[in-house]
Amino acid sequence: MAFADLGIDVGSVSTNIVLIDKNNELLDKIYIRTKGQPIQALQQGLVEIYQRNRDVEIRSVGTTGSARYLAGVIAGSDAVKNEITAHAVAALEEVPGTQTVIEIGGQDSKIIILRDNTVADFAMNTVCAAGTGSFLDQQAARLNLPIEEFGALALKAKNPVRIAGRCSVFAESDMIHKQQMGHNLADIVAGLCEALVRNYLSNVGKGKEILAPVVFQGGVAANKGMREALSKALNTDIVVPKYFDVMGAIGAALLARDAVKQRGTRTNFRGFSFCSTEFNVKSFECTSCANRCEVVELKTLAAVLARWGDRCGKWSEMPVDGLCKQAQKQTQQTG
Amino acid sequence: MPLKVGIPRALFFYYYYPLWKRFFENLGAQIVVSPPTNKSIIDAGIKCAVDEACLPVKVYYGHVTALKNKVDLMFLPRLVSLERKTYICPKFMGLPDMIRSNVKDLPTVIDTTFDLSKNSSSIYRPAREVGHFLESRDRIIDQAWDDAEEFQKEFEDRLYKGHLPCDVLDSLEKGKELPVTCNMKRMCVAVVGHAYNLYDTHISMDLIRHLKNMGVKVITPDIIPTAVSDAYANRLPKRMFWTMGKRLLGSVLHYIDEGKVDGILYVEAFGCGPDSMIEDLSARYVRRDRKIPFQVLTLDEHSGTAGVMTRLEAFVDMISWRGVS
Incomplete structure (x- = not known):
């Protein structure tokens, strides 16, 4: 075994x-x-x-x-x-000597600055999730384009159009305007990739010293258009690890x-x-004080496993059912 | 029956509560403070505040709403300047007007202007104006003010001994003992931000407690004597003309110079005008020699704590990874 x-x-x-x-x-x-x-x-x-x-x-x-x-x-x-x-x-394990990790996920994007194999600095997008994977998904769907083909199409662009990347709502209306002006899809898609990279670098990457090797990971690293746009903007090769999507x-x-x-x-x-256990999640508003916290309760048919979401600890610190520990023991033995 | 004076538990409450409390009580008034920020206070604030205001200002509206039917007088001073040629955020200057036009059925408002920007200006003038709502004799008011200033000084002295304002205010209000300051050798993080954000556990998502639970010793600019932060701020190539900004940036420069903190966490409310400058300047100075990890945390109306927790955990991990535990 x-x-x-x-x-x-x-x-x-x-x-x-x-x-x-x-x-x-x-x-x-x-x-x-x-x-x-x-x-x-x-x-x-x-x-x-x-x-x-x-x-x-x-x-x-x-x-x-x-x-x-x-x-x-x-x-x-x-x-x-x-x-x-x-x-x-993970980046240090897969690409020894990494100095910069760029990770763009579904709802957030991050930059991690590594020096001497330790984290020296990092940043995540602040209150806005513009330019992350779910926005690319949404735009691909609007253009009737499978997200898998999005990147390849961007690479075919000859003259990427300029698109406002500051905010995804503005980006979308800008893209629609460019479409209606008659620009071809490849140029628009490549323009969007460039806009997102520009926004990423000026927002998440602001003030960071981006040194090679630069590792690009997260679901969005699958997108060839984004890889190309990043490489162009940073004027360096981008390393995409073999298992970039599960780093x-x-x-x-x-x-x-x-x-x-x-x-x-x-x-x-x-x-x-x-x-195969059925988990149920129940949420309720605690009425003990004016905070009205939304408490989440996770349970199986037999027991409550955990509670969280309260500010004061009344629910999250409450001991969960004894049954739960028993169930846990049993499954550990059998499983 | 003494007159009831309402003090919203927001903004300058976290800096000057002892002064105001003692002053009004010396004049025979009864103080009513709004409860700690909760969801309904935030909701009420967001409902009546102008859209572009920052979260702490919106919260202030909520506290005024929570108090307005419970008091005879509402203390909403117009803080323009507290020292020579140095100013408070413009939103504070317009606060009484903004509140008046957006919150209905207010009791009598004490909206005295505090402007000490000119050489000749004296604190007794605005203090008397406030006092006249309760007392006609200037001599009594001046005495009440002097005594209140003493009390405020005692409060500040306790801060400079290393107690966080949240703990000192708590002990003042509830008569609780102050927790012992910890001098144990462990990870020490300076949380830099406006007191009304840091110590309002709802706005800050209780980040000080979360950090403490992770075994971190938390210090803030409030425990640095003003003279020290002023001296550091004076090293800037251009004079900093915001009182709060000067305090925060001066503290950051002090931390850099002293090299004792393991990390600096800058906490700002989304859309804060002065902080857009101060935060960026702080970041530039800290990164110049790269010795201290620096991280910015932006707060807004989010109620999910996941985002804040991820950043806090990652920040603490980063510091421990560097060899501090």
């Missing part, structure tokens, strides 16, 4: 799961759309991973992404880490392995049998 570390990245747009072996070789990976249902996406992904890797024993589990706490509770995570750390760890998950797996090693205990993983 082979041992492996499981990395889970549940983001706003995609849910990615990886299995890596002790030499950090990727054994398997899954990239599926979250579709607004993180629990179902996670379960579906884990079932697929299990079916393809029945002989693997999970040694540790790490979760990252905006649903990292939710995923952590459901899977029984050993390390719940933010996306910056996870992406930085967060790889980082989570690496971090989880370290966490388990450091702790010196067994993994908290609930086992794959938990994939």
Whole structure:
């Protein structure tokens, strides 16, 4: 039986799961759309991973992404880490000596500046998510263009048009104007890529010293048009790692392995049998004070697993049902 | 029955509450402070504030709304300038007018102008104007003011000993003991931002508590004596003419010079005019020698804490990765 570390990245747009072996070789990976249902996406992904890797024993589990706490509770995570750390760890592993990581995901974009193999600085988009993957998705859909073909079409452009990239609402109206003027689709699509890169560099990358090697990862790195536009704007080669779309998950797996090693205990993983458990999420407004927090309660048929969302800790610190721990033990034994 | 004077728990409350409380009480008034910011206060504020205002100003509207039916007098001073040739944000200067035109059924408003920008201006003039709402004798008002200033000084002295304003104000209001300041060797992060953002746990998403829970020692510009931050701000090539900006930038320069903090977290409200300059200047000075990790956190009406938590965690991770635990 082979041992492996499981990395889970549940983001706003995609849910990615990886299995890596002790030499950090990727054994398997899954990239599926979250579709607004993180629990179902996670379960579906884990079932697929299990079916393809029945002989693997999970040694540790790490979760990252905006649903990292939710995923952590459901899977029984050993390390719940933010996306910056996870992406930085993975980039350093895949491309030794990396000095800059550019990550553009579904709803956020980040830049990580690495020096001497440690994070020296980072930034994420602030209150605005303009120019991230979901905007590209949306525009591709509006142009009736499968997102997979978007990048290839951009590369065919001869004269990319200038599009306002400051705000996705302005960008969209600008694109429509250019269309109505008669510019061809390839030029508009390439123009959009350039606009997004311009916006990224002046917003997220503002004031950062971007040195090579520059690693481009995250779902948007699949887009050849975006790679080209970045390379042109930075006047340097862009390295896209082999598993660019699941780098967060790889980082989570690496971090989880370290966490388990450091702790010196067994993994908290609930086992794959938990994939068939029905999880229910209920949310309610707490009426104890004027804050009216929206509390989320995660439960199985048998027990409440966790609560969160309150400011004061009344719900999140309340002990969850004893049944839950029992159920957890059982699944650990059987799973 | 003493007259009830309402003080909104927002903006300058976090700087001058002890002064105002003591002054009004010396004149025989009863102080009513609005409750800590909550969802309904924010909602009420957003509903009646002008769209372009920053979040803390919107929150101020909410606090005025929460108080208006409970008091006889509403203290909404117009703070123009608190020191020579140095000014407060323009939105503060227009605050009483903005409130008047957007909040209906206000009680009597004390909207005295505090403008000490000129050499000759004296604090007693506006203080008497405020005092006249409660007391006719100037001598009594002057005494009440002097005593209140003493009290304010005691408050500031406690800050300079290392206590955060949130803790000192809390002990003042509830008569609680001050928590012991911690001198243990652990990660120390300077959280730089306006007091009305940092210590309003709703606006700041309780980030100071979150940082403390991660094992971080938090310090803020409020515990640096003004003389120190002023001296650093004076090193700038051009005179900084915003009181708050001078304080924040001077503190950042002090942290850089001293080299004792492990990271600087700059907290700004989205759309803050002065901070758009101060934050950028701070970032440039910090990055000049790259020794201290620096991160900007922008706050707005978001109620989901995920974004803030991700940035805080990543920031703390980055510092520990560099070898500080």
